[in-house]
Structures are given as structure tokens and as C-alpha cells.
Amino acid sequence: MGDATSAEQSRQIRLIVCLSVVLAVTAKLFIYSSDLLRDPDNWWQVKVGLDMLANRMIPVADTYSHTFAGQPWIAKEWLGQVLLASAYQTFGWSGVIAITVSAVSLMTFILTWYLSAAFKPVVTVAVAITVTFFASSVYSARPLIFSLPIIVLWTAVLFQTARERQPPPFWLLALITLWANLHGTFTFGFVIAAVAGLDFLARARLSQPRVLAQWIVFGLLCPLVTLINPYGIKAILATFTVASGNEAVAQISEWSPLNARTDVLQEVLLLIVVAALLLTRVRVRWTYAAFFIFTLHLFLAYSRFQYLWLLLVPIVLAPDIAQQFAALSLRSWMGEARDGLERIIAKHHRRIAGVIIGGWFAVCAGFLGFSTVSPGAQTSASGALAFARTQRLSGNVLNSYNFGGTLIFHGIKTYIDGRTDQLFLNGFMNATAIMATAAGKPVLQKTIEDHDITWALLEANDARIPFFNELSGWSKAYGDEFAVVYINGN
Structure with missing residues (x-):
């Protein structure tokens, strides 16, 4: 009975912690809302969506330039562009900001919830705030923003399932299908699923052939279901034009590699993480190490993809780190007596959650009602x-x-x-x-x-x-x- 009560209190406090982090991140994003429209692509992403809404057609050729007019071009992120355009039609640029902030808020909640399943609340808050701060370079009114909650949930669920030696939830196929219509990074989902599948195989070996077969079927279905989009295979092929290193990569800053002289904060964070790994002698599974190295490569090679390492590695490593260092773990914290504040939170968690959620909607409504933000x-x-x-x-x-x-x-x-x-x-x-x-x-x-x-x-x-x-x-x-x-x- 005591363990059940402790677990229930833990979930209640975790919920409040997650909602509180979300509210803090949301408030910060609205305060600095103009930063979310700093990218020159914000303009054309909204315009393409507006044209699709007006014409009820998806583009297959370029109509926006005079230099490449008529050349094949697909809006492979069509659904994300339609979402941005719909927000613009309803509330102008303030609506574009609001839907962007909503996507980051959802991502923050998912991230914090899964971190809180491994870490004690104070560690969860510290890690979540740090991660969301350093990942803020990609917070922009572009279709990429809608992929953030999806990639966090996709990664967390698959690695948790592998850790528990369970078959992958097939409802995730609907999630990656949605992802494929929102943003071109859905192909990263294939890599994440493959590493999670290898992690399951490393844990279970061949002792669970039926479950292993389900992982294989899931992996084969991933690319197939992403063909459910207006462009079919073209949407997948288009994502590889940049990955293959086309000439634009060398000319655009977001595709440039990490520059330690200018990206000082990113370098400091990376050095702190490396130092922590060396000093604490934390042990990680080879599959986790492979995932760490893969995302670290992207972090170093492309400024655009630094968020993958920042958001996903903590989710993957958190359970093992918490298991090796009891001072950080949720399980250890659950064995401690609750202090006065924690007891109040657990007792009144519904009311507190209602207040926080109501505050979130109030902040959004206030922004939509009074903001006059627009691109700079x-x-x-x-x-x-x-x-x-x-x-x-x-x-x-x-x-x-x-x-x-x-x-x-x-x-x-x-x-x-x-x-x-x-x-x-x-x-x-x-x-x-x-x-x-x-x-x-x-x-x-x-x-x-x-x-x-x-x-x-x-x-x-x-x-x-x-x-x-x-x-x-x-x-x-x-x-x-x-x-x-x-x-x-x-």
C-alpha cells in the first residue's frame, strides 16, 4: 500500500513539475517572440501554405522564382506550411507565433515527462531547462517546429520499449506518417527505430523470436507508411539532396559545422558533458554509445541538427544514468519522506494543474489579443x-x-x-x-x-x-x- 501511495504521489508531483517547466518555457518564448520570426524562410513557408489553402492544390513545380520557374519543386513539408498559414489567416503573425510556441510547449512537456520518469524533480527541472535553452536556436516559425514533439515522443517510446524487451507500439506508425507530412526530418525516424531495434536485440538476443519479428516488421513498415503523402517516394528522395552534400550546404550558415570560436555556449556545454562522462565513469550500452556518436556527429557537422543531440541523448541515457547514480534518481527520491511543499502539491495536484494549464491558455490568449509582433x-x-x-x-x-x-x-x-x-x-x-x-x-x-x-x-x-x-x-x-x-x- 505504501509503495502504491508513493508511486501515485510521484506521478502527481511529476505532472506539476512538467507543467511548471512548460509554463516557464512558454512565458519566455512569448517575451522574446520576435526571435521566432528571425528566419527569412518564415515568410515563404507561410506564403506557400496560403497558396495551397487558396488553390486547394499542392505545388509540383516552382512558381516563386524567375530563375528556376517551371523546374520540379515539391512542398514536401506541406502540412506544416498549411498549419502556419491557417494560424496566419486567423490571427496574423501573432497566430504564427502562438502555434510555434504551442509546438515547443508540447515538446517540452513530453521531454520533461520522460526525464522525470528517471530523475528526481530538481534534476529533471535542471536538465529540461538546460536542454530547451540550448535547443532554442531551432525555435522558429517553420515546419521543423512541428516535428520536435514527434521526434521526442518517437525516441522516448521506442527506447523505453526496447529497454523493457517489448514489441514496438504499432501506433507509432501513424505518428511517423504524420511526421512525413510535416517535415523532411522524418527519415531520422528510420535511424532511431533501427538503433532502438538493435538495443532490443542486444538485450534479448534470440530469446524472444516473436518479439524480434515484430521489431523487424515495424522497421520495414516505417518507410512504407511514410509514402502516404501527396508526393509519395519523392518526399523521401528530396530529403537526401541535402544529406548528399549539395552545393548549397557550403553556402548557408545553418548547414555549417560547429565553430568553437563563435558557438561558445555550444562548445562549453559539449565540454561539460565530455568532462562529466570522463569524471563519473558512467557506463552506457554500446547501442546507446552508437546513438550518442551518431547524434554528436550531426551536432558537430551541421548547426541545424544540434537539437537532435540536445533533445534525444538525455532521454536515451537518463534511465541508465539514474540507475548508476542514486542521488539523481527518481527511485531514490521516492524512498525519501515528502517535505511540506511536496505533500501540498500531491494533495492539491488537480487544482494546481488546473491553475497552471489555465495560466498557459491565459498567456496565449493575452498574446493573441494584444501582440503586434511581425518579422523584423x-x-x-x-x-x-x-x-x-x-x-x-x-x-x-x-x-x-x-x-x-x-x-x-x-x-x-x-x-x-x-x-x-x-x-x-x-x-x-x-x-x-x-x-x-x-x-x-x-x-x-x-x-x-x-x-x-x-x-x-x-x-x-x-x-x-x-x-x-x-x-x-x-x-x-x-x-x-x-x-x-x-x-x-x-
């Missing part, structure tokens, strides 16, 4: 576009990469934009990069001729500006802190 001037080029409309500038534009999203949103065909996973390849990105070098002037001149460029929208610090000042017939027509416009008077 760094990506909007609002003054320059207002000038272009006033002057009725027409024809093909040459734009800086970070202005591609706002041009798409405002119905202006781009020279280049953020859809470099499928477009702007075959030497195009490399030529664009060369324009910003000392040898770039002839490349710029050829580009203007080949693409019949009549005006340019550039960031104020764009390295091509001196070349435009030297080109015959070109003159600066507008400039502000963030953008300049050049027009061809010929």
Missing part, C-alpha cells in the same frame, strides 16, 4: 519594398538571399530564396557566392544579362554593392539601415 526589418525589407511599389518597379530582380522569403510573400518572383534543398543548384549557388568575391564583377554582369535583371534588392552590407556602383547604367535608388535598391536606367 532585417528580413522584411519593408522600406525598400514600399519604395519599389511606389516606383512601380517591374521586371526580374536580383535579391540578397535573406530577402527571398519576403519577396515570395509579397508576390515578387525571386532570383534566389531559401528553397535550396531542391532549387538553385547545378552551379547556381556557387556562381552567386563568387559574385561576393573580388573576382565577382564579371560573374555579376553575366548574371544580369542571362536573367534579364532590371533591379536589385540587396542587404545594406551586401558585398556586391561596390560592383553595382561601377556598372554602367545602374544607380542606387533607395537605401536604409537594412536594404538598398539599385535600378537599371538603360
Whole structure:
């Protein structure tokens, strides 16, 4: 009876701890809500969704650029774009922020709940807050945000199932099908399932052939069910264009490797983790080590994928760490007498949970009712576009990469934009990069001729500006802190 009571109190306190962490993270995200719209891709992700809602069709060819118009292009993250667009239609950019924060809140709850199943509350809070803070670089109004709660739940359930030597829950197939329609990272689900399956095999060996067969069937079904999307196999193939290292990878910061000189916090965290592993001599299974190394490789190789190591490794390692270090574990904490605060929380957990959940909805409603947030001037080029409309500038534009999203949103065909996973390849990105070098002037001149460029929208610090000042017939027509416009008077 005592053990049952202790377990029930543990679940009650865990629930309050998880909800409290969620509320804290939510409040922080709303306070710094403008950061969630800092990515230039926020613009075109919403616009693509709006066009799908308006046309009731999914795109199969590019209609947003003048350089690759008509080339094959699929909105492989169509459902995520539709969700963002629906939020925009209802509440404007505040709605986009709210649905983004909601996805992070759900991810935070799932993460904290599974951590709290291994760690005592104070350790759970410390780990959850640390992880969500360091993973915040990917908190942005893009379809990726909807994959975060899915990948955390997918990983937690599969590794827990393997640890318990149980067959994988086949309802997860519906989850990865949803994931495949939300964001291209669903292929990571295959890798996670494979490692979890190996972990089961390492634990059970061949003593449970029926369960092993279920793991094999589950693994085979994973790629098959992800074909349930508007594009079929194309959605999977599109994810490998970047993984294969296309030319855009070297040109875009989010695909760059960890730079210890600039990514100081990430380096410090990594060093702390390595030091902790060495000093404590924590023992991990070879399957966990393989997962650690795989996600660490992604952490070091691509800034974009640092969140995988940050979010998933704690979930995978938490049970083993808690088992080896009793001072951190939930089980040890459950054996202790509850203090006054803990008894109050357990006794009134329903009311407290209701207050926290009500507070979460109140914060969201208040934000939607009073916020006027919108993407910043760094990506909007609002003054320059207002000038272009006033002057009725027409024809093909040459734009800086970070202005591609706002041009798409405002119905202006781009020279280049953020859809470099499928477009702007075959030497195009490399030529664009060369324009910003000392040898770039002839490349710029050829580009203007080949693409019949009549005006340019550039960031104020764009390295091509001196070349435009030297080109015959070109003159600066507008400039502000963030953008300049050049027009061809010929």
C-alpha cells in the first residue's frame, strides 16, 4: 500500500513539475517572440501554405522564382506550411507565433515527462531547462517546429520499449506518417527505430523470436507508411539532396559545422558533458554509445541538427544514468519522506494543474489579443519594398538571399530564396557566392544579362554593392539601415 501511495504521489508531483517547466518555457518564448520570426524562410513557408489553402492544390513545380520557374519543386513539408498559414489567416503573425510556441510547449512537456520518469524533480527541472535553452536556436516559425514533439515522443517510446524487451507500439506508425507530412526530418525516424531495434536485440538476443519479428516488421513498415503523402517516394528522395552534400550546404550558415570560436555556449556545454562522462565513469550500452556518436556527429557537422543531440541523448541515457547514480534518481527520491511543499502539491495536484494549464491558455490568449509582433526589418525589407511599389518597379530582380522569403510573400518572383534543398543548384549557388568575391564583377554582369535583371534588392552590407556602383547604367535608388535598391536606367 505504501509503495502504491508513493508511486501515485510521484506521478502527481511529476505532472506539476512538467507543467511548471512548460509554463516557464512558454512565458519566455512569448517575451522574446520576435526571435521566432528571425528566419527569412518564415515568410515563404507561410506564403506557400496560403497558396495551397487558396488553390486547394499542392505545388509540383516552382512558381516563386524567375530563375528556376517551371523546374520540379515539391512542398514536401506541406502540412506544416498549411498549419502556419491557417494560424496566419486567423490571427496574423501573432497566430504564427502562438502555434510555434504551442509546438515547443508540447515538446517540452513530453521531454520533461520522460526525464522525470528517471530523475528526481530538481534534476529533471535542471536538465529540461538546460536542454530547451540550448535547443532554442531551432525555435522558429517553420515546419521543423512541428516535428520536435514527434521526434521526442518517437525516441522516448521506442527506447523505453526496447529497454523493457517489448514489441514496438504499432501506433507509432501513424505518428511517423504524420511526421512525413510535416517535415523532411522524418527519415531520422528510420535511424532511431533501427538503433532502438538493435538495443532490443542486444538485450534479448534470440530469446524472444516473436518479439524480434515484430521489431523487424515495424522497421520495414516505417518507410512504407511514410509514402502516404501527396508526393509519395519523392518526399523521401528530396530529403537526401541535402544529406548528399549539395552545393548549397557550403553556402548557408545553418548547414555549417560547429565553430568553437563563435558557438561558445555550444562548445562549453559539449565540454561539460565530455568532462562529466570522463569524471563519473558512467557506463552506457554500446547501442546507446552508437546513438550518442551518431547524434554528436550531426551536432558537430551541421548547426541545424544540434537539437537532435540536445533533445534525444538525455532521454536515451537518463534511465541508465539514474540507475548508476542514486542521488539523481527518481527511485531514490521516492524512498525519501515528502517535505511540506511536496505533500501540498500531491494533495492539491488537480487544482494546481488546473491553475497552471489555465495560466498557459491565459498567456496565449493575452498574446493573441494584444501582440503586434511581425518579422523584423532585417528580413522584411519593408522600406525598400514600399519604395519599389511606389516606383512601380517591374521586371526580374536580383535579391540578397535573406530577402527571398519576403519577396515570395509579397508576390515578387525571386532570383534566389531559401528553397535550396531542391532549387538553385547545378552551379547556381556557387556562381552567386563568387559574385561576393573580388573576382565577382564579371560573374555579376553575366548574371544580369542571362536573367534579364532590371533591379536589385540587396542587404545594406551586401558585398556586391561596390560592383553595382561601377556598372554602367545602374544607380542606387533607395537605401536604409537594412536594404538598398539599385535600378537599371538603360
